[in-house]
Amino acid sequence: MSKAAKPATGKNAGGNETADGGKTQRGIQSVEVGGRVLLALAQARGPLALSDLAAAAQIAPGQAHAYLVSLSRLGLIKRDELSGRYEPGPLSLRLGLLHLENQPAFRAAVPRAAALAEAIGLSVAICIAGPQGPTIVRYEHAGFPLHVNLHVGTVMSLPATSTGRVFCAYLPREAVEAMWANQSGGASSGKLAAMMPADERAAFEATLAAIRTRELETSVDAPSPGISSLSAPVLDTDGRLSLALTVIGSTGAIDVAADGAIARALLAAAHDIGAELAAAPSLLATSAS
Incomplete structure (x- = not known):
């Protein structure tokens, strides 16, 4: 299995029982890490440099860059060409408006x-x-x-x-x-x-x-x-x-x-x-x- 599609791991990954007797569902770890990057940007409430975004998401800058490339291709994040900082992309804004409209x-x-x-x-x-x-x-x-x-x-x-x-x-x-x-x-x-x-x-x-x-x-x-x-x-x-x-x-x-x-x-x-x-x-x- 490729690194990008690696299942989420941890004590309860893969359907192990949780403390309340339920079972967790298997997820994709890389997607969840990408979600941390988006969450860090949302919590910053402003554009962030790569190093600051990586620190907020608690991942290495090199790893953050790879995620930012993919998230930018999807339109979830965009990079300002002048400042080099990252901010929410058009797809993020469309999702936000969709949530609001509901x-x-x-x-x-x-x-x-x-x-x-x-x-x-x-x-x-x-x-x-x-x-x-x-x-x-x-x-x-x-x-x-x-x-x-x-x-x-x-x-x-x-x-x-x-x-x-x-x-x-x-x-x-x-x-x-x-x-x-x-x-x-x-x-x-x-x-x-x-x-x-x-x-x-x-x-x-x-x-x-x-x-x-x-x-x-x-x-x-x-x-x-x-x-x-x-x-x-x-x-x-x-x-x-x-x-x-x-x-x-x-x-x-x-x-x-x-x-x-x-x-x-x-x-x-x-x-x-x-x-x-x-x-x-x-x-x-x-x-x-």
Whole structure:
């Protein structure tokens, strides 16, 4: 048997019994090592040099190079010609999008985001929680072009954007702190207690409480001058944040009033998505019976 097709080995390889009396299935060791390389790249959340990628995957650089050649041929990894660093390839991105498209909240949000953008004539972004922060995974363009670089993959600032503050208001504290640390590039511990002076922190906590009360947050001319936004959470049946809908437009062309027509349309869309998520389990139970 060739080295590339070597079965996974170990105490439980080949169908040996496990501690709970079950049996493990035989696997291909080289595939699992390749998976470690991909996992190391995913956990790094940024391009890596070969030596750093090998160290993270706990394999020798020479062995890592051979895996990277094969993974690059498959499109799972690609190498930047200028920096020489490795990053996720087109197949990895397609698999990630496929996973996302199979999530109930995303499937329910896409048609409503498109309908909302058409109805109000403003751009609408669907954002989910990523390792570095709220990340745009769908962007419905409408109205006049905006002088701001927003696209699928854009990560929103936690403190400086309406979307970021919605995530701060609804995500568990440890998740917010992990994102904060990633956005600060490791320069900060990410602990909310240490990220700002006490008076600013108290004001920020009051802002988050207000967001939870009205289920809406706004930004005017921030973080980009001339651009304003409104963002609303989509909550599941347990009140947990599934994603956020954000309406974005030029300041002056977008009404950011919490009781305005755009806010009402945004909240209605967010509540409709949440209602569909709540109805999904009962619909599945009905169809199964």
